[in-house]
Amino acid sequence: MIKITYVEHNGREHTVGVPQGGTLMEGARDNGIPGIEADCGGACSCATCHAYIDSAWIEKLPAKQPMEADMLDFAYEPDATRSRLTCQVRVTEALNGLVLHMPERQA
Amino acid sequence: MAGIVIIGAGQAGASVAAKARVLGFSGQVTIIGDEPVAPYQRPPLSKGYLIGETNFERLLLRSPSFWSENGIDLKLGAPASAIDRFAKTVRCCDETVRYDQLVLATGSSPRRLPAQVGGQLGGVYTFRTVADANAMTAEFSPGRKLLIVGGGYIGLEAAALGAKLGLDVTLIEMAPRILQRVAAPATSDFFRALHAEHGVTILENIGLGRLIGEGRVSRALLSDGTELEVDFVIVGIGIAPRTQLASEAGLVIDNGVATDAFGRTSDPSIWAAGECASFRHGGSRIRLESVGHAIDHGELVARNIAGAAVRYKAQPWFWSDQYNAKLQIAGLNVGHDRFVVREGEGPSQSVWYYRGPQLLALDAMNDSRSYMVGKRIIETGQTILPEFVSDTSKDVKSLLSLATTITETFAA
Numbered sequence A: 001m002i003k004i005t006y007v008e009h010n011g012r013e014h015t016v017g018v019p020q021g022g023t024l025m026e027g028a029r030d031n032g033i034p035g036i037e038a039d040c041g042g043a044c045s046c047a048t049c050h051a052y053i054d055s056a057w058i059e060k061l062p063a064k065q066p067m068e069a070d071m072l073d074f075a076y077e078p079d080a081t082r083s084r085l086t087c088q089v090r091v092t093e094a095l096n097g098l099v100l101h102m103p104e105r106q107a
Numbered sequence B: 001m002a003g004i005v006i007i008g009a010g011q012a013g014a015s016v017a018a019k020a021r022v023l024g025f026s027g028q029v030t031i032i033g034d035e036p037v038a039p040y041q042r043p044p045l046s047k048g049y050l051i052g053e054t055n056f057e058r059l060l061l062r063s064p065s066f067w068s069e070n071g072i073d074l075k076l077g078a079p080a081s082a083i084d085r086f087a088k089t090v091r092c093c094d095e096t097v098r099y100d101q102l103v104l105a106t107g108s109s110p111r112r113l114p115a116q117v118g119g120q121l122g123g124v125y126t127f128r129t130v131a132d133a134n135a136m137t138a139e140f141s142p143g144r145k146l147l148i149v150g151g152g153y154i155g156l157e158a159a160a161l162g163a164k165l166g167l168d169v170t171l172i173e174m175a176p177r178i179l180q181r182v183a184a185p186a187t188s189d190f191f192r193a194l195h196a197e198h199g200v201t202i203l204e205n206i207g208l209g210r211l212i213g214e215g216r217v218s219r220a221l222l223s224d225g226t227e228l229e230v231d232f233v234i235v236g237i238g239i240a241p242r243t244q245l246a247s248e249a250g251l252v253i254d255n256g257v258a259t260d261a262f263g264r265t266s267d268p269s270i271w272a273a274g275e276c277a278s279f280r281h282g283g284s285r286i287r288l289e290s291v292g293h294a295i296d297h298g299e300l301v302a303r304n305i306a307g308a309a310v311r312y313k314a315q316p317w318f319w320s321d322q323y324n325a326k327l328q329i330a331g332l333n334v335g336h337d338r339f340v341v342r343e344g345e346g347p348s349q350s351v352w353y354y355r356g357p358q359l360l361a362l363d364a365m366n367d368s369r370s371y372m373v374g375k376r377i378i379e380t381g382q383t384i385l386p387e388f389v390s391d392t393s394k395d396v397k398s399l400l401s402l403a404t405t406i407t408e409t410f411a412a
């Protein structure tokens, strides 16, 4: 299990274990953490799983595919460097301890 | 306290229950589902799941512990068989479950081929549930001959999976073109070419005569007289809303379980959500077959049970994945009188549908930017001149600032 901390927009923190190979979105969904809606279930089709990755961790993430970048561009208040669609980020050993912040709302 | 009882443990039923808890409903919530598994996502079934690219646990809408942690009672594996509106009870196996508010979220069932044309033969499948997918997986081995009847999204997705695994795939469509019921010729052309590139044989204007075999299908006779050898068949000829319980209980049925703008049926204590429900939209009574609608409609019903009195405003969206291509649809193109195409870079394109000056919908193929722009214009009740759309010297994002509102509004 990889330790991930999800911070709700109101500041509430949830530190949970997410299985390797799962996605950051699945970690939130499977632990009932509010703030990520993930309407399309991870198909990179809805942009309702947007979150800001804590600056310290950005470098460690794999690069965005063009489709993710295109969808993110139209998410609610995207940040050019920190925003990701959490369904497109797979959890690996390198992300142990990662912190991410939920946006005020999705879409 | 009898609380809320939901019939149907699918996308809409799960959405009603979860939303009721988010809204602070503290009474009993029970979901009765005839499938033996907790609510899961159907879209991946005809995408990666069928060929083993993902496992069932990842399709679950919620973690297994979510339901008990939230005090939602799942009664799975047996159908609700009758509703007694006067006693306010639902019959489920040997049990009688009392309700204050009942929600029908029974979804749809796939249309089957009649037995006279071989629909009962072994090796003939429809595609709705994880059990359907599991029953088919062993058939998907390289070199086998797969016939798909029906050129809608599910048929096309199944064809793509077959081709990906090296099956010999033929798809027949009775109408003059694939996707005829749901999309413009430009969209059909895009997908026809995509499948041809991957070696799928698409035959349009050709129906099924009948399937032939001893116990199990081995040949198909087509409407033009040709005979094909087949190893198995997937039938994707549309779905019908599951209204039987509702109609036996005397509720009004009209292209689905008829609901008002609040999601309420003709009985004030009974609601319906998702695919099984019909509602008024632009002068006719429609049903929507998509995840987005099942979620939104389910949440609306939960809010209205809590007394919110909010009206449903459908904001349809849909997607389909075939090979490496992604289709995204926003809006509803029903009633369009023309469409314009915006060419993208590489194998990408978008098709924008209008009625008069009003943008109704768009299909975006490998073009998420156009999808997001079009979706926002539609959802904010605006429109955009077709000339701007087809002008690719304009960046698609700039269309947002060129969008306008038509004063003589079209009824939503």
Ligand SMILES: Cc1cc2nc3c(=O)[nH]c(=O)nc-3n(C[C@H](O)[C@H](O)[C@H](O)COP(=O)(O)OP(=O)(O)OC[C@H]3O[C@@H](n4cnc5c(N)ncnc54)[C@H](O)[C@@H]3O)c2cc1C
Pocket (backbone or CB within 6 Å): B007, B008, B009, B010, B011, B012, B013, B032, B033, B034, B035, B041, B042, B043, B044, B045, B046, B078, B079, B080, B081, B105, B106, B107, B108, B127, B128, B129, B154, B242, B245, B273, B274, B275, B276, B288, B289, B290, B291, B292, B294, B317, B318, B319, B320, B321
């Ligand atoms: C293969 C496939 C691919 C799809 N792909 C997409 C896609 O890419 N994008 C998209 O937006 N949509 C897609 N859809 C459509 C989407 O999955 C449906 O629109 C959505 O699931 C509808 O939700 P629902 O809750 O209304 O119905 P369902 O999810 O079908 O749930 C209804 C449930 O009620 C149960 N039920 C019925 N009657 C009874 C009874 N009497 N007692 C107990 N239980 C009962 C049913 O067995 C079922 O489990 C796809 C559908 C399929 C089948």
Ligand code: FES
Pocket (backbone or CB within 6 Å): A025, A037, A038, A039, A040, A041, A042, A043, A044, A045, A046, A047, A048, A049, A085, A086, A087, A088
């Ligand atoms: S869950 Fe839909 S884009 Fe991530």
